[in-house]
Amino acid sequence: MTELMKLEEQVSFSLRALYHRYGYAQFKMSKFEPYSLYLQNKEFLVSEGVITFTDTDGALLALKPDVTLSIVKNCRDGHDSLQKVCYSENVYRIAGPGKGFREIMQTGLECLGDIGIYELGEVLLLAARSLQCISPSFLLTVSHLGIIEPLLQEMQLGDEASQTALQCLREKNEASLRDCCSGAPAELVEQLASLMMQNSCILQAVNALPPGKARSELQTVAALLEQAGLADHVRLDFSIIGDRNYYNGIVFRGYIEGIPSEVLSGGQYDRLLIRLNKHAKGVGFAVYLDQLELLEDRKKTYDVDTVLIYSDEADPLALSAAADQLAENGVLLTKSMPPRLTCRRVMRFQNGRVTEIEYHG
Numbered sequence: 001m002t003e004l005m006k007l008e009e010q011v012s013f014s015l016r017a018l019y020h021r022y023g024y025a026q027f028k029m030s031k032f033e034p035y036s037l038y039l040q041n042k043e044f045l046v047s048e049g050v051i052t053f054t055d056t057d058g059a060l061l062a063l064k065p066d067v068t069l070s071i072v073k074n075c076r077d078g079h080d081s082l083q084k085v086c087y088s089e090n091v092y093r094i095a096g097p098g099k100g101f102r103e104i105m106q107t108g109l110e111c112l113g114d115i116g117i118y119e120l121g122e123v124l125l126l127a128a129r130s131l132q133c134i135s136p137s138f139l140l141t142v143s144h145l146g147i148i149e150p151l152l153q154e155m156q157l158g159d160e161a162s163q164t165a166l167q168c169l170r171e172k173n174e175a176s177l178r179d180c181c182s183g184a185p186a187e188l189v190e191q192l193a194s195l196m197m198q199n200s201c202i203l204q205a206v207n208a209l210p211p212g213k214a215r216s217e218l219q220t221v222a223a224l225l226e227q228a229g230l231a232d233h234v235r236l237d238f239s240i241i242g243d244r245n246y247y248n249g250i251v252f253r254g255y256i257e258g259i260p261s262e263v264l265s266g267g268q269y270d271r272l273l274i275r276l277n278k279h280a281k282g283v284g285f286a287v288y289l290d291q292l293e294l295l296e297d298r299k300k301t302y303d304v305d306t307v308l309i310y311s312d313e314a315d316p317l318a319l320s321a322a323a324d325q326l327a328e329n330g331v332l333l334t335k336s337m338p339p340r341l342t343c344r345r346v347m348r349f350q351n352g353r354v355t356e357i358e359y360h361g
Contacts, residue, residue, distance in 0.1 A: 008289035012088050012107045014133045015287060019086035022126060024109050027085035029070045035062040037069055043243045044069065044272060049094040051101060063092040068269070068284060071110050077278050082113040102290065108266070110284035112273075117217055120250060120268070121224040123283050127254060127264060128230045130287055135295070137257035138233055140264075142202060142221070143240035144250050146214030151192055155184035169196050172239050195238040205236045217250065246272040252285070256295070263291045302342045305329040309337065309357075310349040322354050 016026070035052050038045060044066070051063040064070060067089050075083055086109040094101055109126065111119050124142070131138035148169070152162050161180050168177035174193055181189045191210075202222045209215040218236075225231040242251045247267045254264025266285020273282050306326050310319055310333060323333055326347070332338075337346065346359040 007295060008105055008292045011134055011287070011292060012105060012289060015107045015130055016086060016088055018129060018133065019109050019126065022084070022122065024084045024086035024111075027071055027087045027110075029064070029067070029074065029087070029089065031090075032061045032063050033070055033073070035060040037073060038062050038065060041069055041246075041272070041275065044246050045093070049101060051092050064089070065091055065093040067091060067106060067108065067286065068110060068272075071284075072112070072269075072273060072276055072278060072282060075110075075112050075278065075280070077280065080114060082111070082115070082119070084111050085109065104288070104290040106286050107289060108284060108286035110282065112278075112282045113280045115268075115281040115283055117220050120217060120283060121221050123266070123285065124221050124250070124252065125224055125228055125230070127252060127266060127285050128225060128228070128233060130285075131233070131254045131256060131264060132230070134263065134287075134292065135256045135258075139255045140230075140234045140252060141237040141240055141255070142218070142234060142250060142252045143236070143238045144214045144218055145241065145244065145248055146212070146217070147209055148192075148195065148238060148241065149244070150212075151188060151195075151210075155181060155188045155192070157181060157184060165192065166241055166244075170239050170241055172196055201232065202234045202236050203231050214249075221250070242267055244271075246275070250283070254285075254287075256291075259291050259294050261291065263288050302344050304332045304341070305344050306331045307337060307341070307343045307346045308333050308349055308354070309346065310335060314349055315352065318352050319349055322349055326354075 035050065038050050042048060050065050052060055055061050067087055071085060071087070086107075088105070088107045090103050091106050092101060092103055109123070111123055124140070128140045131140060152165060157165060157180070164180040165177060168180065174196055177193060177196060178189060181192065202218070203226060206215065206218045206222050209218065222231060222234070225234050240251050240253055246269050248270050249268035251267030253262045256263050264285055264287050266283070268281070268283045270281045273280050306329065308323060308326060308331055312335070319333070323331055332343070343359070346357050347354050348357050
């Protein structure tokens with residue numbers, strides 16, 4: 001059955017099975033939320049555009065451009081419990097610069113409540129295994145704001161200079177970083193610059209980080225990934241920061257060979273829960289299945305395996321029997337060859353028999 005699905009549907013099916021094995025329950029939600037939810041948290045959204053409409057009672061609603069906000073808004077409150085949920089939902093947002101709105105299939109998971117180091121490690125492990133479900137050629141890049149933020153605070157740059165320094169980190173622009181940090185102690189500038197260039201195997205790099213809670217968390221995560229045989233696919237990359245109004249701690253991105261942009265994004269978002277008046281912690285990620293279209297296009301060879309051409313005089317029963325014989329790999333019955341259709345072979349049904357005809361598609 002899965003052979004007949006599109007690649008994004010196959011991956012969504014596999015990911016849901018993976019998350020269910022780890023106790024993540026399916027979370028169902030409405031297709032829309034009050035527009036105010038997205039307006040007040042627009043920095044958290046991947047895309048700025050939101051489709052809105054007026055409800056029958058006059059309330060302004062929006063088609064869901066993001067899943068995490070809806071889950072956090074509707075989750076139980078409190079530190080004393082743990083909620084593990086996963087989802088496979090369509091979101092509605094602008095697909096990219098200069099592009100229009102699209103309905104995009106998105107799969108992911110969220111862990112909310114009393115979150116400790118095991119829960120963090122489990123989410124990172126499932127993020128790596130999610131990428132592995134898509135392709136054996138994958139990379140998970142990991143950062144930790146608990147390494148970056150204390151260093152910026154110690155440098156005492158001021159708000160504007162700190163924001164500039166973070167942007168330089170995102171862009172890996174060492175020259176501009178040194179310029180905006182010129183008034184800070186030289187040793188601290190060197191530490192920040194060294195983080196910028198960090199892009200190495202997590203097992204090799206984590207022990208060289210400043211001691212403290214952040215390093216300890218990354219060491220545990222690295223050990224879990226090594227135990228699972230996945231550590232070679234994971235890199236430390238401190239250019240990953242996210243919006244500090246929402247994210248704290250570990251943040252991460254996932255990539256697949258052959259796709260130029262990220263297909264997975266996630267991290268700890270305790271600050272988002274605080275903004276939504278929730279007394280809990282949160283960590284999760286989303287897999288952007290629309291990005292898999294690039295892999296689908298690359299592996300796609302034919303629109304259909306076989307085209308079977310028949311005439312009006314064909315016996316329906318005999319024609320149906322012939323179609324059944326050819327249907328295992330996919331067959332299209334038609335009276336003439338459709339334009340621009342690609343197929344492996346063309347057959348003709350005539351006088352109760354099926355014969356292959358020459359095709360130069």
